[in-house]
Amino acid sequence: MAQQVPIVSYLRLDPAPHLSASECTSCGARYFDRRNACASCFGSDFKHVELPTDGTLRTYTIVTAGGTGIIAPFVSAIVDCGGTSVRGNVVNIEPTSEALRLGMSLTLTTYSLGRDSAGTEAVGYAFEPAT
Amino acid sequence: MSDDDVWILGIHMTKFGKHLDKDLVDLASESVLGALADGGVSMADIEVIGAGNLLEAPNGIGQQLQHQIGQTGVPVYNVVNACATGATALRVAYLAIKAGEANVGLAFGVEKLSGVGMLGGGAPVEAGSEWQPQGRFGAVVGLEGQTGTGTMPGVFGQIGLDYDHRYGGATFELFARISEKNHAHSTLNPLAAHQKRMSLEQIMGDPMVAYPNTRPMCSANVDGASAAVVVRGEKLRTLSLEQRRRAVKISASVLTSDPWQDSCHVLPDVNTITRLAARMAYENAGVDPSDLDLVELHDCFATAELVHYDNLMLCPEGGAVDFFNSGATWRDGSTPVNVSGGLESKGHPIAATGIANIWEIATHLRGEAGPRQIEGAKVGMTHVFGLVSSCAVHILERASA
Numbered sequence A: 001m002a003q004q005v006p007i008v009s010y011l012r013l014d015p016a017p018h019l020s021a022s023e024c025t026s027c028g029a030r031y032f033d034r035r036n037a038c039a040s041c042f043g044s045d046f047k048h049v050e051l052p053t054d055g056t057l058r059t060y061t062i063v064t065a066g067g068t069g070i071i072a073p074f075v076s077a078i079v080d081c082g083g084t085s086v087r088g089n090v091v092n093i094e095p096t097s098e099a100l101r102l103g104m105s106l107t108l109t110t111y112s113l114g115r116d117s118a119g120t121e122a123v124g125y126a127f128e129p130a131t
Numbered sequence B: 001m002s003d004d005d006v007w008i009l010g011i012h013m014t015k016f017g018k019h020l021d022k023d024l025v026d027l028a029s030e031s032v033l034g035a036l037a038d039g040g041v042s043m044a045d046i047e048v049i050g051a052g053n054l055l056e057a058p059n060g061i062g063q064q065l066q067h068q069i070g071q072t073g074v075p076v077y078n079v080v081n082a083c084a085t086g087a088t089a090l091r092v093a094y095l096a097i098k099a100g101e102a103n104v105g106l107a108f109g110v111e112k113l114s115g116v117g118m119l120g121g122g123a124p125v126e127a128g129s130e131w132q133p134q135g136r137f138g139a140v141v142g143l144e145g146q147t148g149t150g151t152m153p154g155v156f157g158q159i160g161l162d163y164d165h166r167y168g169g170a171t172f173e174l175f176a177r178i179s180e181k182n183h184a185h186s187t188l189n190p191l192a193a194h195q196k197r198m199s200l201e202q203i204m205g206d207p208m209v210a211y212p213n214t215r216p217m218c219s220a221n222v223d224g225a226s227a228a229v230v231v232r233g234e235k236l237r238t239l240s241l242e243q244r245r246r247a248v249k250i251s252a253s254v255l256t257s258d259p260w261q262d263s264c265h266v267l268p269d270v271n272t273i274t275r276l277a278a279r280m281a282y283e284n285a286g287v288d289p290s291d292l293d294l295v296e297l298h299d300c301f302a303t304a305e306l307v308h309y310d311n312l313m314l315c316p317e318g319g320a321v322d323f324f325n326s327g328a329t330w331r332d333g334s335t336p337v338n339v340s341g342g343l344e345s346k347g348h349p350i351a352a353t354g355i356a357n358i359w360e361i362a363t364h365l366r367g368e369a370g371p372r373q374i375e376g377a378k379v380g381m382t383h384v385f386g387l388v389s390s391c392a393v394h395i396l397e398r399a400s401a
Helices: B024-039 B061-069 B085-098 B152-167 B172-186 B200-205 B241-246 B270-285 B302-311 B320-325 B342-346 B350-365
Strands: A004-006 A018-024 A046-050 A054-063 A074-081 A084-090 A105-115 A121-129 B006-013 B049-052 B076-079 B104-111 B208-210 B224-232 B248-257 B294-296 B379-386 B390-398
Touching (some): A054 B152, A054 B208, A074 A105, A074 B152, B006 B350, B024 B061, B024 B104, B024 B224, B049 B350, B076 B085, B085 B104, B085 B224, B085 B350, B085 B379, B085 B390, B104 B350, B152 B302, B172 B200, B172 B302, B172 B320, B172 B342, B248 B350, B270 B302, B270 B390, B294 B350, B302 B379, B350 B379, B350 B390
Parallel strands (some): B049 B076, B294 B379
Antiparallel strands (some): A018 A046, A054 A074, A054 A105, A074 A084, B006 B224, B104 B224, B379 B390
């Protein structure tokens, strides 16, 4: 099987796709980026925590004018995954305010961004309505 | 008047809009010369300069201005602080007076933004022949549109619906009616970039930028400048009766950055930072929200105006929808908000906005706002907010108040 690389380092592909946060070991604040220290308590020790793949729709917008190279419309959302907010697109749903409901159940999904010259596939993540 | 109070002696804003024939320094000069004349002083009286410009920050707009209208050797602080840039420049002059380094200071903000596209969205990623994780997220592609949005309209769309999720009632139509109010207000402001009343149907039917904000519900990218001359109370006492009568007291001047809140790196928390600034401002001024005769707040998007009713404590927590529905924020309501037309109509030349809002309030407090005068205005508030993240709140009072 060809190699895969996640779109961002907080997307973990093994053993099954899930999102991972850096959690401050002193105060529990969670982050998705590379950290220098904790913005909440100034601590500098972090551990990786796995987020649930199910969540609820906290808020969203439907971006109609996406700018250069951006495929619009798309639904950008903040999804509450077990108390941790995550930003991502909502897919496999009509991008309309009628179809989207605040509080609706969503689940993590992945999609291919294509392969590079070495045959490595980049994998993105999004959320879709839970079945 | 107490010796170390700080007062606005002169203030000016240019018309906001497209100024194809004027460069940054032309606009800055127009606003500064206007503010100097308004205050009855000249560049010779200015002991410190706070200069704001965002998009061409490395070029030192403060010195560029001096080179055109007066080089006197005084300290210039060129500042950049997102949409609070102009307010921050004002605070530089304010702080210099408070520190006893100056008796008279100048602050200005200027921006040329006509034709600039949507702001925000994050940095693009260099495309190579192989996927290469880059930056703090280890991203292999540009993330805009892949992991949600970081554009300003998108972020503020989400902020609006987050309020709806928490408290309910914040529908697309409600946000559009906020915009309807501001566009109605703008018809009385000859300095606004857009001065046409728009119907609710027009606003809701206009192209959607990022739900629930259509185009007229977004602040307009325009050119403009604003400037203020500030003076120490002790010095003001030595000036003419007319200067003293028209002076406007800065009863509170507060600048905050965003304190950590859970998930604030995922969706910027515009609420906590604004509430913090507002609370400090009310306390410093000894003023209650009910004392405010008018408010100019940062309606970069219609959705932002709603949440800031709450953040500035103009209404009970969670009560912004009812507050707007009561008619309170129309110019004939109990707390008129954005009688200038707001950023949605007046326009938002970023660095100019922070002092332009103060100009609007000061003009009402002086009783010089003409047809859009809020009668008997004694106390007013200005608020600006920029990502990510700075917030300034000023409370201003009439000289005789």
